[in-house]
Amino acid sequence: MKKLIALLAIVLAVITNVNAQPPQGGYDPAQMKEMMKNRFKESMSFLTPVQLDSVVNIVIDARSGMRGMREMSDEDRQAAMKKSAEARDKRLDAALPKDVAQKVKDVLAQQRQGGGRPQGGGNK
Numbered sequence: 001m002k003k004l005i006a007l008l009a010i011v012l013a014v015i016t017n018v019n020a021q022p023p024q025g026g027y028d029p030a031q032m033k034e035m036m037k038n039r040f041k042e043s044m045s046f047l048t049p050v051q052l053d054s055v056v057n058i059v060i061d062a063r064s065g066m067r068g069m070r071e072m073s074d075e076d077r078q079a080a081m082k083k084s085a086e087a088r089d090k091r092l093d094a095a096l097p098k099d100v101a102q103k104v105k106d107v108l109a110q111q112r113q114g115g116g117r118p119q120g121g122g123n124k
Contacts, residue, residue, distance in 0.1 A: 032060060043107050046100065054095045055104055062088040 036056045040047075047055060065084050069077045092101045 029060075033057070036060065043111070044104060046103060051096055051100065055092070058088055058091045058095065059108070061091075 033056055036059065037052060040052060040056060044052065044055065062084055065087075066081065069080055072080060089101075089105055092104055095101070096104065
């Protein structure tokens with residue numbers, strides 16, 4: 001009986017600890033979304049609030065799909081990233097008017113090349 005109680009105490013402690021920790025990346029989804037919205041507001045001021053929400057959700061989904069790519073070879077990682085970007089761009093095309101989607105893709109490409117970092121931490 002003592003072993004059972006000790007085992008239950010350990011399981012309870014582990015469950016409590018796991019639930020108390022923030023999700024991967026150190027942010028909960030709401031914090032991540034709010035952080036990205038704030039960073040995108042300047043570079044994508046041409047978006048309506050609804051469009052901004054759509055873009056943020058699409059980018060977050062694309063980023064979450066990239067988890068685990070660090071373990072891939074460089075060649076496989078590049079192919080997976082290209083596929084992920086193509087899927088993201090398709091979703092942008094479906095969610096936004098053509099001219100707006102192209103502007104968003106241009107901003108994301110510029111930011112990827114060092115013109116800003118809306119997706120990660122870092123300084124502005």
